[in-house]
Every structure is written in C-alpha cells, then in structure tokens.
Amino acid sequence: MELLKSSLHQIKPLYEDKIQEAWQRIDNLTKPIGSLGTIEKIAAKISGITGNLVNDFRKNIVIMCADNGVVEEGVSACPKEITKIVTQNFTRGITGVCVFADMVQADLTVVDIGVDAEFNNPKIINKKIMWGTKNMAKEPAMEYKEAVRAIEVGIEIVDELVKKGYNLIGTGEMGIGNTTTSAAVLCALSNLEAEVVVGKGAGLTDEQHKHKIEVVKKALYINRPNTKDPIDVLSKVGGLDIAGLCGCFIGAAKNRVPIVIDGFISSAAALCAVRLNPLIKDYIFPSHLSAEPGARYMMKEIGLEPMVNLNMRLGEGSGCPFAFFIIEASQKMMRDMGSFEDANIVNDFLIDIREEKAI
Numbered sequence: 144m145e146l147l148k149s150s151l152h153q154i155k156p157l158y159e160d161k162i163q164e165a166w167q168r169i170d171n172l173t174k175p176i177g178s179l180g181t182i183e184k185i186a187a188k189i190s191g192i193t194g195n196l197v198n199d200f201r202k203n204i205v206i207m208c209a210d211n212g213v214v215e216e217g218v219s220a221c222p223k224e225i226t227k228i229v230t231q232n233f234t235r236g237i238t239g240v241c242v243f244a245d246m247v248q249a250d251l252t253v254v255d256i257g258v259d260a261e262f263n264n265p266k267i268i269n270k271k272i273m274w275g276t277k278n279m280a281k282e283p284a285m286e287y288k289e290a291v292r293a294i295e296v297g298i299e300i301v302d303e304l305v306k307k308g309y310n311l312i313g314t315g316e317m318g319i320g321n322t323t324t325s326a327a328v329l330c331a332l333s334n335l336e337a338e339v340v341v342g343k344g345a346g347l348t349d350e351q352h353k354h355k356i357e358v359v360k361k362a363l364y365i366n367r368p369n370t371k372d373p374i375d376v377l378s379k380v381g382g383l384d385i386a387g388l389c390g391c392f393i394g395a396a397k398n399r400v401p402i403v404i405d406g407f408i409s410s411a412a413a414l415c416a417v418r419l420n421p422l423i424k425d426y427i428f429p430s431h432l433s434a435e436p437g438a439r440y441m442m443k444e445i446g447l448e449p450m451v452n453l454n455m456r457l458g459e460g461s462g463c464p465f466a467f468f469i470i471e472a473s474q475k476m477m478r479d480m481g482s483f484e485d486a487n488i489v490n491d492f493l494i495d496i497r498e499e500k501a502i
C-alpha cells in the first residue's frame with residue numbers, strides 16, 4: 144500500500160507556464176491559427192507534462208495479461224486458454240499489437256499478472272498475483288490487498304521502464320472475459336446501466352449478449368462495490384489486468400511521462416486511476432474509440448476524446464501505435480515547422496490573418 148499511497152501523492156499538475164510557451168510557439172508557426180487542430184493541443188499538453196517544447200520519444204507498450212474467473216459464466220465467445228496462447232504469441236511478434244508497434248519502433252513489455260498458466264519464457268515478466276481471479280458472479284474477484292498489489296505491479300513496471308529511458312507508454316492487455324469486468328467497473332463508477340455499456344466483446348450471439356448483461360448485473364448486486372473507492376471496485380468486479388494497468392497510469396503521471404489508452408479495457412483502468420487522483424487525466428492520451436459500445440461512455444467519464452475512430456476492438460494495446468504516430472507528428476511540428484519569422488513569402492498575408500483573428 145505504501146508504494147501506491149506515495150505514488151498518488153507525488154503526482155503534480157502540468158507545467159502551466161510550459162503550456163503557454165508551447166502555444167506561443169504553435170501560434171507562431173507558419174500556418175493559420177489552430178489549423179493543425181488536435182495535433183496542436185497534443186503538443187501543448189505534452190509540453191505541460193515533460194516541461195520541454197520538443198521531445199524525442201522512446202516508446203513502450205505494457206501488456207498486462209490475466210485470466211478472469213467470470214468466464215465460467217459463459218460471457219465470452221473464446222475459451223480461457225486463448226489468454227495463455229495470445230500471451231505467448233506477444234513474444235513471437237505475430238499478434239496485432241506486435242506488427243503495429245514494429246511500424247513505429249515501439250517495444251513491448253509483456254507481463255503475466257495473473258494468467259492461469261505457467262510460462263517458461265524469459266520474454267514474459269512474471270508478476271503473477273493469482274492464477275486468474277475468482278468468479279465475480281459468485282464472490283469478489285479478488286481481495287482488496289491483491290488489487291492493491293496488482294496496482295503496485297503496474298507502478299513498478301512503469302518506474303522500471305522510465306529508468307531504462309522510455310518516456311512514452313502505451314497500455315494493452317490480454318484476458319478472455321475482460322470486457323465483462325471492464326463493463327462492471329464502468330457501471331460501478333458511473334450511473335450507467337449494464338444494458339448500455341455491455342457489448343459483445345470478442346464476439347457473442349444476441350442471446351449470449353443478453354446473458355452477459357445479466358451476469359454483470361448479478362456481479363454488481365452480490366458484491367455491492369463501494370462506488371467511491373475504485374480499489375474496492377477493482378477487487379470485487381474488476382480484474383488483475385485492469386488493476387495492473389491502473390497502476391501504469393499512476394506510474395506514468397508520477398514520472399511525468401505521457402501514457403496512451405488503447406481500448407475498452409485499458410480505458411476502464413484509466414478511469415480507476417483518474418478516480419484515485421484526478422490530476423492523472425492530464426497525463427493520458429486516448430488513442431482510438433473502441434467499437435465496444437461502452438467505450439464512448441468510458442471516454443465521457445474520464446473526460447477525454449480519442450484521436451481517431453478505426454472501429455477496432457482487438458485490445459492488446461493495438462491502438463497505441465497509431466496514437467504514438469500522431470503524438471510524434473506533434474513533436475515533428477514543434478521541431479521542424481518554420482515560424483513566421485522564417486517564412487517570408489506568406490509572412491505578411493498570414494500576419495494579417497492572425498491580427499484580424501485577434502481583433
């Protein structure tokens with residue numbers, strides 16, 4: 144609990160003066176004011192996080208892998224063994240996140256935080272807390288102290304990555320059943336009904352989808368999570384993967400490092416982190432809008448907008464490389480675009496436009 148407490152206390156607001164300085168530079172670049180839209184906002188936010196107007200990023204996607212006891216209720220189209228198989232495949236370079244991460248030179252950190260299988264693979268970091276959670280439709284998924292430990296694993300992983308020189312983090316996960324736990328976490332932390340936020344995950348029939356809604360309702364009913372305490376929510380109706388990623392968001396904010404959300408599950412983790420300390424929101428960049436129906440509500444609860452909508456719903460962190468590309472574009476803009484002082488051809492015209500706008 145000490146690491147979690149001290150980390151939450153160490154988180155500071157963004158550097159407002161650096162944000163102002165960034166906007167001065169952005170508005171002085173050779174373009175109409177605001178014309179690079181979200182790229183400009185990203186650049187300013189990054190400056191507020193790191194304190195630098197221009198940043199070189201070393202990128203890493205943390206993939207938290209864990210099993211979920213609730214799968215025995217028939218809430219997923221996939222057998223739970225897929226968790227183990229895909230976790231192994233992350234180390235073979237063949238999954239979705241592997242190939243996209245390769246495009247932008249991002250490294251992967253694969254963490255076994257609770258898979259119900261043993262790995263003999265040096266590329267999988269063993270931080271196993273339990274061999275999968277318990278079935279939340281019957282009892283709490285885990286104990287409070289196990290949720291705290293899982294969060295601390297995430298903090299430790301990011302602390303280590305920052306020590307190694309990584310300064311842009313992505314979040315991914317693998318865990319059959321984790322769209323059920325994520326939906327339950329969202330319901331508990333909002334006023335939303337299960338009907339609105341439960342989706343078909345990796346793929347369900349309409350009939351199975353209805354059953355999944357009932358399972359989420361039952362889990363919330365029997366566990367009665369304390370909606371004011373995200374750790375209680377995580378322990379009762381969450382998962383080890385979500386808790387571990389929640390720790391990654393805390394760790395990133397503590398270390399003043401930007402961190403990217405992938406899909407529905409990693410946004411559930413981000414929501415828990417933001418509820419633990421609202422300052423964390425300013426360190427987070429959502430990548431895409433997951434096709435899972437609850438994703439848009441998750442974004443609303445966090446209070447952020449995703450950069451793109453690609454109708455993706457793979458998880459794994461597969462959306463993070465696209466956000467990395469856009470974030471790096473914002474740094475390219477800050478580094479390489481000319482300022483009005485440099486651009487003498489259109490100078491007078493653009494300055495006129497800027498002055499008109501100012502009036």
Ligand SMILES: O=C(O)c1ccc[n+]([C@@H]2O[C@H](COP(=O)([O-])O)[C@@H](O)[C@H]2O)c1
Pocket residue numbers: 218219220221316317318319320321322323343344345346405406407408409433434435455456457458459
């Ligand atoms: O992140 C998302 O938006 C997302 C949406 C649907 C499914 N997934 C992935 O699919 C798995 C969970 O699906 P399910 O149906 O078993 O809950 C898990 O391994 C996730 O990585 C991920």
Ligand SMILES: Cc1cc2nc[nH]c2cc1C
Pocket residue numbers: 221225229316317318345457458459
């Ligand atoms: C193949 C497969 C890959 C995945 N990656 C994340 N969730 C997944 C679910 C399946 C079924």
